[in-house]
Every structure is written in C-alpha cells, then in structure tokens.
Amino acid sequence: MTSTDPAAFFREMLGEWEKMANKVGGDFARSDEFARALHGASAATMNTQEAISAMMARALAAANMPSRAEIENLSGRLARIEEQLGRIEGLLGGKAERPARPKPSRTRKPPQAG
Amino acid sequence: MATAAFDTLDAAAREFERAMQRNLKGLDYFQTSGPALGATPKDVLIERGTMRLYHYHPRTGDVYRVPLLLVMATTNRGYIFDMVPGQSLVEYLLDAGFDVFMLDWDAPRADERNLSLESYVLDFLPAAVARVKQESGEDDVTVVAYCFGGVLSLLWAALHPDSGLANLVTFTTPVDFSQMEMFRSWSDRRFFDVDRLVDTFGNCPGDYLYTAFDMLRPGQRTAGNIRLYDNLWNDDFVKSYRMFDRWSADTLPLAGEYFRQTTKKLMWGNELLDGALEVGGRRVDLGNIIVPFLHVAAEHDHIVPTAASAPLIGMVGSTDKNEIVLKGGHVSLVAGGNAIKRLWPNLVEWLGMRST
Numbered sequence: 124m125t126s127t128d129p130a131a132f133f134r135e136m137l138g139e140w141e142k143m144a145n146k147v148g149g150d151f152a153r154s155d156e157f158a159r160a161l162h163g164a165s166a167a168t169m170n171t172q173e174a175i176s177a178m179m180a181r182a183l184a185a186a187n188m189p190s191r192a193e194i195e196n197l198s199g200r201l202a203r204i205e206e207q208l209g210r211i212e213g214l215l216g217g218k219a220e221r222p223a224r225p226k227p228s229r230t231r232k233p234p235q236a237g
Numbered sequence: 238m239a240t241a242a243f244d245t246l247d248a249a250a251r252e253f254e255r256a257m258q259r260n261l262k263g264l265d266y267f268q269t270s271g272p273a274l275g276a277t278p279k280d281v282l283i284e285r286g287t288m289r290l291y292h293y294h295p296r297t298g299d300v301y302r303v304p305l306l307l308v309m310a311t312t313n314r315g316y317i318f319d320m321v322p323g324q325s326l327v328e329y330l331l332d333a334g335f336d337v338f339m340l341d342w343d344a345p346r347a348d349e350r351n352l353s354l355e356s357y358v359l360d361f362l363p364a365a366v367a368r369v370k371q372e373s374g375e376d377d378v379t380v381v382a383y384c385f386g387g388v389l390s391l392l393w394a395a396l397h398p399d400s401g402l403a404n405l406v407t408f409t410t411p412v413d414f415s416q417m418e419m420f421r422s423w424s425d426r427r428f429f430d431v432d433r434l435v436d437t438f439g440n441c442p443g444d445y446l447y448t449a450f451d452m453l454r455p456g457q458r459t460a461g462n463i464r465l466y467d468n469l470w471n472d473d474f475v476k477s478y479r480m481f482d483r484w485s486a487d488t489l490p491l492a493g494e495y496f497r498q499t500t501k502k503l504m505w506g507n508e509l510l511d512g513a514l515e516v517g518g519r520r521v522d523l524g525n526i527i528v529p530f531l532h533v534a535a536e537h538d539h540i541v542p543t544a545a546s547a548p549l550i551g552m553v554g555s556t557d558k559n560e561i562v563l564k565g566g567h568v569s570l571v572a573g574g575n576a577i578k579r580l581w582p583n584l585v586e587w588l589g590m591r592s593t
Contacts, residue, residue: 128248134467137460144456152452153422162428169437195439199348206285227295229302229375231334233589 258470266469271479275316277327282338282368287345287352287492288361290368291315292338296331301592303403304373305330306365307339308382308390311357311495312446314487315341317383317572320480326571326581333585335592336373340365340386345492350439352492354392354499355517362393366400377403379592381584383571384409384541385499388509391549392516395525404591406531406584409541409567412523412552413510414503416545419453424504431500435493447488453539481568510548524554529591532560533580535570559587 151157180190189197283290307327309315318339319327330337340362345352369378378401382390387410394402411417423429434441451458461478468474491499508514514521530553534543543562550560561583565575 128244130248130252137463141456141460144459145454148455149419149453152455153419155425155428158422158425158428161423162430165434166430169433172437195347198346202286202346202348209284224294227298227300227336229300229336229373231297231299231301232593233586 255470259466262472262475263466263469266475271483272321272476274321274480274483275314275319276321277319277325277331279339282372283364285364286349287342288365289315289341289343290338290365291341292369292372293327293331295336296328297334300334300336301589302375303377303379303592304336304338304369304375305379305381305588305592306369307337308362308365308380308386309339309341310384310386311342311389311491312385312489314484314489315339317484317568320484320572321476324480324573324577326576329577329581330585333589335585335588338365338369338372342489344443344489345440347439350435350493353494354502356492357389357495358392358396358516362389363397363400366402370401377401379404379406379588381406381588382408382410384411384567388412388503391523391526391553392509392514392521394528395521395523396516396519398525398527402526402528404529404531404588405526406533406588407549408533408571408580409535409538409546410532410549411541411545412549413545413547414507415510416542416547417504417540418542420449421504423449424500426505429500431497435497438493440493441491441496443488443490446491447486450485450488450540477573481573485568510552523549523552527554527556530555530558531584531587532558533570533583534560534562535565535567536562537565538567538570540567 176191180192183190278294279291280294281289282292307315307318309318319325322328327337327339366378366380370376380390380394380402382405387407390405390407391410391412394400394405415421424431434445461482465475465478468478502508502514506513509521509523512520512522530550532546532549534541534546536543550558563570563575563579563583565579569575570580
C-alpha cells in the first residue's frame with residue numbers, strides 16, 4: 124500500500140536507516156580493526172591520565188598538600204567510621220526515626236486458590 | 238483521486254497542528270527536568286558504601302508469606318523497576334500483595350576499588366538476605382534478579398544452598414559469555430589491557446560502560462533524538478523517552494577489582510559455563526540450585542542475546558524450572574508498556590503460587 128503522507132514515509136525511512144546504521148556500525152564495531160583503534164585511543168587516554176596524576180602528585184607534595192590517594196584513603200576511613208557509628212546507633216536504638224507502621228499479615232493466597 | 242487529495246490535506250493539517258504543538262512543548266522540554274523516578278515510598282535498611290537495601294512500604298493489609306528481594310545489576314540504578322506510578326514493577330508487585338525489598342547499588346567510591354566478586358557474592362548478598370529475613374520475620378526469601386544481578390544471585394545461590402532461598406527468578410542473565418559477541422570483541426585480550434585500566438582509574442569509569450552500551454546500537458541515539466523531536470507534541474512519548482534516557486545515561490562505574498575479575502573469569506575464561514569458576518576458593522556449580530527457578534529472556538535483547546542465557550536452564554539443578562522468552566529488548570522486557578502487558582502478569586502468577 125502506498126502512503127500519501129510524506130511524514131509517515133519519513134518515519135518509515137528513519138526506521139530503515141536506524142536498522143541499517145545498527146547493522147553496518149555493529150559489524151564494524153565487532154571487527155579487530157575497531158577493537159584495536161578503540162583500545163589504542165584508551166591507551167592514549169590512560170597515558171595522559173598517568174602523566175597528569177604523576178605531575179599533580181609531585182606538585183601537591185611540593186606544596187605540602189595531600190595527594191588524591193591520601194584524600195581517598197581518608198575518605199575511606201571516614202566512611203568506615205560512619206558505618207561503624209551507624210551500626211552502634213542501630214544497636215543503641217538511636218535510629219528510631221523510622222515511624223512504626225502496622226505490619227501486614229502474611230497469609231495471602233494466589234487468586235486461583237481462592 | 239479526490240480521496241487521495243483529502244488524505245493529503247488531512248495529513249498536512251495534522252502535521253501542521255503537531256508542528257505548532259512541537260514548538261510550544263519544545264520550550265517546556267528544556268525548562269523542566271522530567272518526571273521523578275523511583276519515588277515509591279520505602280525505608281533504607283542498609284546504606285553501606287556502594288550497597289543499598291530498600292524495603293518498600295506494603296500496599297495491602299495481607300501479603301504473601303515469602304518476602305521478595307529484587308537484585309539490581311551492578312551497572313545501572315534500580316529505579317528501572319520503579320519508574321513512575323502506573324509504570325513501576327515495584328508498585329505492581331506491592332499491589333499484587335508482595336512484601337518487596339530491593340538490593341540496589343550506588344557508584345562505588347574511590348576507596349571501594351578493591352571490592353571483588355567475593356564482596357558481592359559472599360558479603361553483600363548474604364547481608365541483604367539476612368536483613369530481609371530479620372525485617373520480615375520469615376526464614377525464606379524469593380530472589381528476583383536482573384542481568385548481572387542475576388549472575389551474582391546465581392553464584393550466591395549455588396554457594397549457599399542452605400540460605401533459605403525459596404524461589405529464584407532471573408531476567409536476561411548471561412552464562413555463556415562467548416555469545417555476547419560485541420562485549421567479547423571489545424574486551425579481546427589481544428587489545429584490551431584490563432589490568433592497566435583498573436590500575437590507572439581505580440574503578441572502571443561509568444562513561445566507558447555507557448559508551449559501550451551505546452555502541453551496541455550505533456544508530457539508536459541519532460534516530461532516538463529525531464523521533465523525540467518528531468513526537469514533542471506527544472506528552473506520553475516525551476515522558477517515556479525522558480524516563481528511559483535518564484536511566485540509560487545513569488550508568489554506574491564498576492569497582493576495579495570486580496571489573497578485572499569479571500573480565501578475566503567470565504569474558505575471557507567463560508568459567509561459569511565451563512564449571513571452572515571459583516568464588517572465595519569455592520567452585521560454583523549451578524546444579525546446587527534446586528529451588529523453583531524461572532528465567533525470562535527477551536527475544537530482541539542486544540545486550541544479552543538469548544544465546545548467552547540459553548544454557549542456564551539446563552545448568553540449574555531444580556526440577557521445578559522454566560524458561561520463557563518474551564517479545565522485547567533488554568530494557569523493554571522489564572519496564573515500559575510491553576513489560577506491563579507481558580512480563581509482570583507472568584511473574585506475579587508464577588511467584589504467587591510459590592510464595593505462600
């Protein structure tokens with residue numbers, strides 16, 4: 124059936140283009156060449172990241188400031204202390220802010236069983 | 238001839254009307270932030286680093302005896318199960334009379350880079366299940382898990398046969414990683430230095446994973462944006478687009494050691510399928526899972542193709558086990574209009590008979 128609606132024709136064409144782009148792009152993305160190029164680009168990003176990290180660490184040390192690794196370490200220790208405090212608070216009943224709600228009964232049966 | 242002319246005029250009038258609406262509503266699109274997602278009332282039972290355990294407020298006075306724990310994939314946020322009222326699996330399960338919990342994930346912190354497969358399978362999952370039992374006062378629990386949450390749940394269930402697991406349901410859960418062609422190609426060990434990536438970044442950045450998911454369908458984003466413009470006049474379309482677009486862009490980083498292990502053991506070694514996978518020094522045998530088991534796959538899943546999950550049903554030791562393949566893709570299987578009609582009623586029926 125031929126449609127006289129150009130907008131409907133456009134939408135149909137868009138769907139076809141999407142299928143084709145997924146197929147062609149997908150085939151290419153599955154190739155060794157693509158994987159090699161992708162990881163080549165990733166390696167370049169990582170090289171840059173490593174160089175910047177090393178430079179920043181030296182600059183921060185020279186300025187007598189903590190490095191990212193030291194801040195992460197501190198953040199981890201703080202998080203563990205918070206977790207321990209939470210557990211202690213729970214044991215002491217200090218987390219009673221949760222309003223008590225009536226608990227439902229647990230006797231429900233599936234509809235077929237009546 | 239006259240009819241064709243009238244059709245063309247009708248179509249032109251309709252398109253003109255839509256163009257006007259598009260211009261008016263297009264402004265709204267950029268001025269508003271979209272619907273609030275994941276808003277079903279809940280309590281946070283555990284908030285420990287990347288781990289979150291929620292308990293949703295029951296919506297019926299009488300619930301099924303066995304509580305239900307949803308386990309989310311580690312790559313994405315759990316609100317895919319709780320989009321908006323009327324399009325929320327959580328709400329649907331609550332209304333059907335289930336006591337619903339969810340194990341969800343936040344982005345792992347930089348100091349959580351050393352979390353491993355063992356952390357998820359031998360610590361987070363057992364801790365969540367223990368808390369669900371404590372909260373519900375029941376000794377057994379049903380687990381319903383999505384994608385890689387399914388893999389973690391399978392490993393946990395196989396290694397903890399006495400954990401009180403009542404039923405296990407997995408959605409789109411891969412066990413044969415050789416069939417995940419695109420991911421396998423990108424993680425090809427000839428080109429991909431996973432050790433260097435983890436050693437450099439600590440955690441695997443969420444952007445890497447988002448780009449990887451995006452590249453699985455290279456035409457999807459462009460076509461999606463054109464479709465959004467075309468449908469700006471349609472409030473339902475725009476609402477749905479924003480929900481799913483926001484969720485898919487909300488890809489989480491993965492803890493470094495965990496990413497390294499899953500790449501080496503699963504993507505490279507395919508150890509789960511070969512029966513060679515060890516977690517915490519213990520061999521994983523899915524034959525140890527003997528509880529009622531349901532696996533649901535999506536016919537057009539481009540992330541976990543059906544071939545990647547097909548061996549699962551044969552590997553599980555249960556006698557009461559079933560696999561269903563429904564129309565839809567990886568995401569539309571669990572959320573959106575198709576899920577409401579297809580997956581959710583099937584799930585509620587299967588679980589209802591096994592949750593008393």
